[in-house]
Amino acid sequence: MDLQTSGLVFVILLSSTFGIELIDHGYTGVLIAINPNVPEDPALLENIKDMLKNASDYLYNAVGNRFYFKEVTITVPANWNATSYKKATTERYIKAHVFIDEPNPAYGDEPYTLQYGQCGNESQYIHLTPNFLLDDQLTDVYGERGRVFVHEWAHLRWGLYDEYSEEEPFYLSGEGKVEATRCSINITGQQCMPGDCKPCETNITTGLPTSDCMFVVNNSSSAKESIMAIQGLDIVITQDKDTLGDEIVILTDGEATDVIKDCEDAVIGSKVMVHTIALGPNSDKTLQNISTKTYGQFLYAAQSLDSNELVDAFASLTASDGNLTHQIIQLESSGTTTTDWFNGTFAVDWTVGNGTVITIVYEAHLPSIFIRSPNGDIFNGSHFSHDVTTKTLSLKIPGTAEVGEWHYSLLNERDSEEAMAITVITRAASADVAPIVVKAHMDQKSSDGSKAMVVYAAVTQKGLPVIMADVTATLESDTNHKASLQLVDSGAGADAFKHDGIYSAYFSDLMSGRYSLKVRVKNTDKARISMHRNSGAMYIPGYVVNGQVVMNPPKPPVNHEPVEVGSFSRTATGESFVVALPPGSTGPPPFPPCKITDLKANLEGDNVTLTWTAPGASYDQGTASLYHIHWSEDLGLLRGQFDKSEVVNTSALSPQEAGSVEEYTFSSYHFNITNGTSVYFAIAAENAEPLQSEMSNIARVVKFEPPVPHKSIDMIAVAVSGTVAVIVVMIAGIVIVHM
Structure with missing residues (x-):
């Protein structure tokens, strides 16, 4: 490869994506998985290899000869010609870093990376479609494949955010200029010492996951x-x-x-x-x-029958080859110890229902059983098969289970307490409909208690987010410590993006032990399947050839109307984790409030209104004691010296409980906001310890008075960025963008 040997790079702290290692400057352990719905095509494999080789060259040059792709493994579906590929070892579809799959309805053929966390946190996976890899016309639309892959790699490996926005591609600068949304041109980097990297060709092997x-x-x-x-x-x-x-x-x-x-x-x-x-x-x-x-996978399960954790552990070990219609879905998993009734519900939705099995286990004596379907049919103990040795009863619902809410009632007819538990599993309703699935995990496999952990639950239907559901997580340790957390998809606290189907919360009540993780999801009246999207490869609407603008085909239209989910329920078990506090510790150190990430500012007349989501006293739990709001006309000063910047009087502002919407309005006369002036605001919360949160994101207000309207066009500006021609027209103070 013709690679450069020196250059400037930004200093970036690398984290460890699962399975990926950086050895002698070369990335190894990168896993690409092809979905079984993708037909066998030798050209697809060759184009993947070409993409990775080009990406390796481009990455090596882009970071000043520091990193390149050394070894990549591709797993192919079991229905491909098995004699042509090696047998996989520990590579599994669900472990892949890159998926080659059918288009996500919200993205089409656009490459994207699924990001859970804040900027700087590694992401989940890159999604590419066969059409993107095979149709050369799409390189005009999204760019050369190797470069696109490096762009997505930056999301995956380093957790970088996009530096452009489809919703707000332009913004109004403090000088009243229309500028493209991008990374600041004022950012400077640090020169690294030359390395001794020895580039080599990318080694790609293919494996059959059997x-x-x-x-x-x-x-x-x-x-x-x-x-x-x-x-x-x-x-x-x-x-x-x-x-x-x-x-x-x-x-x-x-x-x-x-x-x-x-x-x-x-x-x-x-x-x-x-x-x-x-x-x-x-x-x-x-x-x-x-x-x-x-x-x-490592899983901890309590020995008590009513916890149902052992059953959950086995359910979580069910392998998936990427075909969601074959995947086992757990609708219910619950248990109790009682001398009376054990009642509950589970819901069958339109995406599932085939192969539905209800399993009941009991401690010593057979309970009375009543199961009622949505249309009122009753199933009792006589309908169940009974294994006396294992104290297990099971009922397979014939055909496709009825959609709606099912009720169960189990009665212990003895005077003494006995444990019992129920599990309901099912599969997709048809091969044409992907089921709603839930994946749960922690952001760390182990913790020393120095910082809070984050619980994640992704609720999706064929890659589309299921939003506004009721999601709770239960964490239970082998030292009998139990915590229940409400996970949210609000874009605040531990949650990075609002309405992306990723629900999260901080787990700060840490005690030493091995923990199990179970997540329960159920519908609300507002639950929807959304077409929401956070990022993706930049779409290039056109380019300039010999001074002429050549337009690319427009993106296929996406129906942004959310789809009602109806009644549904899910349970999912995540891999277990370990908390090991320092010797002698009785609990974790006190934690500050979490960082406010959704601060917004609005200027109306002479008043500034700030809005944000309230943090807690300890991360996102409880209630903070007070807020510090600072401002400056100097963005760098506010960002670098928050405590030394100007202060907004917050004596009349009392924090609300974590998760509440906060709003604070105050006069702008102190700021001397004249035409074209920008003022920047940031906020930090403090608890009773007192411990202060990190500084929030920075919000800005700018005062811009448009010129007196004229019948003619006031200003025409043409901006060329790369190969994209953008025409900005301002008529009577209204900005119109032509792309």
């Missing part, structure tokens, strides 16, 4: 039984010469630390994916390490 699974169980806390379980793991590895790509599930409630350490290297070297389920507080504390190093 595997066998073995289940190893230990249901005794004795060391002998634990050793037998680990020996069983060792037998699987040494007897079968072709363990490549196999999966093992280890369930244990005992300890076998030394034995696990003895076979750890053999397990990792075998290319077997190991999932571990720690059952109860006495299970081995080193299980998580072996799952992490083999790219498996």
